[in-house]
Amino acid sequence: MKWALCVCVLAACLVLTAGCGMSPKPWQRGDLANPRMAWDPDPLDAAARDHTYFSKEAASGSVGAGAGGGGCGCN
Amino acid sequence: MLRAAIMSGLLSTMSGVAIAVDKDQPAPDFSGEDLRDGRPIHQVDFSGKVLLVDFWASWCSPCRQAMPRYEALRKEFASQGFEVIAVNVDQHPKEGLKALQSTQVSFPVVDDSEGSVASAYDLKVMPTSFLVDRHGVVRRINRGFHVAEVEDLRQAIAALVAKK
Numbered sequence: 001m002k003w004a005l006c007v008c009v010l011a012a013c014l015v016l017t018a019g020c021g022m023s024p025k026p027w028q029r030g031d032l033a034n035p036r037m038a039w040d041p042d043p044l045d046a047a048a049r050d051h052t053y054f055s056k057e058a059a060s061g062s063v064g065a066g067a068g069g070g071g072c073g074c075n
Numbered sequence: 076m077l078r079a080a081i082m083s084g085l086l087s088t089m090s091g092v093a094i095a096v097d098k099d100q101p102a103p104d105f106s107g108e109d110l111r112d113g114r115p116i117h118q119v120d121f122s123g124k125v126l127l128v129d130f131w132a133s134w135c136s137p138c139r140q141a142m143p144r145y146e147a148l149r150k151e152f153a154s155q156g157f158e159v160i161a162v163n164v165d166q167h168p169k170e171g172l173k174a175l176q177s178t179q180v181s182f183p184v185v186d187d188s189e190g191s192v193a194s195a196y197d198l199k200v201m202p203t204s205f206l207v208d209r210h211g212v213v214r215r216i217n218r219g220f221h222v223a224e225v226e227d228l229r230q231a232i233a234a235l236v237a238k239k
Contacts, residue, residue, distance in 0.1 A: 027201060034134070
């Protein structure tokens with residue numbers, strides 16, 4: 001009985017993990033290639049956001065070494 | 076029961092494994108429908124011809140750069156028994172169809188939205204094209220597309236069509 005349970009658990013693990021580690025095939029990347037899927041769809045907007053973030057956070061010393069700005073965004 | 080459980084586990088783990096198509100190996104046969112008009116296309120209908128089987132998608136920029144070049148090669152060598160079969164792997168065939176409106180080609184374009192042909196050829200990168208000789212053997216595999224390599228491909232086609 002015990003070994004049957006072990007076999008069932010092992011089989012269940014094998015089946016459940018069968019799909020793990022399978023990346024999309026090269027021909028399945030159409031949806032991933034969609035611009036809407038990009039981490040930063042608009043590079044200019046992302047750069048502006050980064051600048052604002054850095055300016056605000058550097059003022060409190062949490063980004064980079066020490067206080068990097070007054071928080072106004074004017075370097 | 077133990078044996079059956081282990082076998083089923085192994086089989087389910089190996090279900091995604093495909094045999095890679097390599098140089099000097101027979102090209103897998105395939106059939107499908109033309110993306111533009113649904114006309115049936117069978118690879119065997121082109122037996123005896125030198126074939127360039129080109130896998131492309133609308134979202135793949137180098138694939139679309141390659142298409143006009145392959146069209147030019149087809150025009151150059153068609154009379155000597157050369158044909159191009161493009162295999163569109165767009166998961167949404169409408170997107171492939173839309174791309175064909177801006178890049179018009181005269182060769183057959185197989186709809187492979189399910190990926191069965193791509194899977195049979197076990198593509199590693201997009202784009203990939205396979206140059207197949209008159210006997211159905213893969214003689215050259217072009218992974219990626221570089222304009223500088225078109226002349227090499229042209230010479231390879233010229234050499235293959237010269238052989239009877």
